[in-house]
Amino acid sequence: MTGPPPRPEPSTSPEGDAEVVAQSLEQPELFARLYDRYASDIHRYAARRLGTGAADDITAETFLIAFRTRARYDTDRPNARPWLYGIAGNLIGKQRRAEVRALRALARTGHDTVAESWTDLADDRVTAQSAHAPLAGALAALPAGDRHVLLLVAWADLTYAEVAEALRIPVGTVRSRLNRARRKVRSALGADPAFTLDATEVAQPWTT
Structure with a gap:
């Protein structure tokens, strides 16, 4: 007689932005999910304001700053878009x-x-x-x-x-x-x- 099938391991793949940020504190590679979700939007916005060349730098620095400061992210906010646009906006503002x-x-x-x-x-x-x-x-x-x-x-x-x-x-x-x-x-x-x-x-x- 065989026993019950083994219980599947719980998924460790975060779905929401807040979960991505929270879990990236222990698994930094997960933060790349936010880049995949929002980098093209941030780049498009920066390009419209400063041109494509500057947008490359703005986008890279936005996600670098976000990664370095992710421990301060308010995980009660499920959507990270405003946070990322705020960082990008500060960087754009320096080039006003x-x-x-x-x-x-x-x-x-x-x-x-x-x-x-x-x-x-x-x-x-x-x-x-x-x-x-x-x-x-x-x-x-x-x-x-x-x-x-x-x-x-x-x-x-x-x-x-x-x-x-x-x-x-x-x-x-x-x-x-x-x-x-x-x-x-x-x-x-x-x-x-x-x-x-x-x-x-x-x-x-x-x-x-």
Whole structure:
């Protein structure tokens, strides 16, 4: 008579982001799962803001910092996206002068390295290449905090709560910054029929 079949070993493969982070403290190789899940998104977002070359460095450093500080991650937060975008945003913020210079160059000439990466990402919703220049000028004129909130919503597709978590600011501050950015972009773009959409929707032609 044979005994009962052996009980299967419990799975040690974490599913949620918080579980990945927690288990990576004992099994560091598991942290690569977060890279696999989110690296392409972080890279795409950084490329839209600083160009492809800078995005490579931003992405690598984002995950290096995340790995080194993972012991401080709040595992009550199941989704690591805001955490990672917050790290990436801090790194992008250190290059805000480069970002503004690129935006102003695009506004003046309609051509620069960052603009090329945006053009590569454009799809059928782009009505004209000339749409990039005035929008770039409007974005360059925004305060850094307002621009960051606007682009996290428009390009990273974060919710207000996720932006608040990423930037460590109240949701009310996210709303006020976003509303202010929308008003300024809408005002800067004037009455051109091509720019009658909400400011975040105007930015969408650069998304995939």
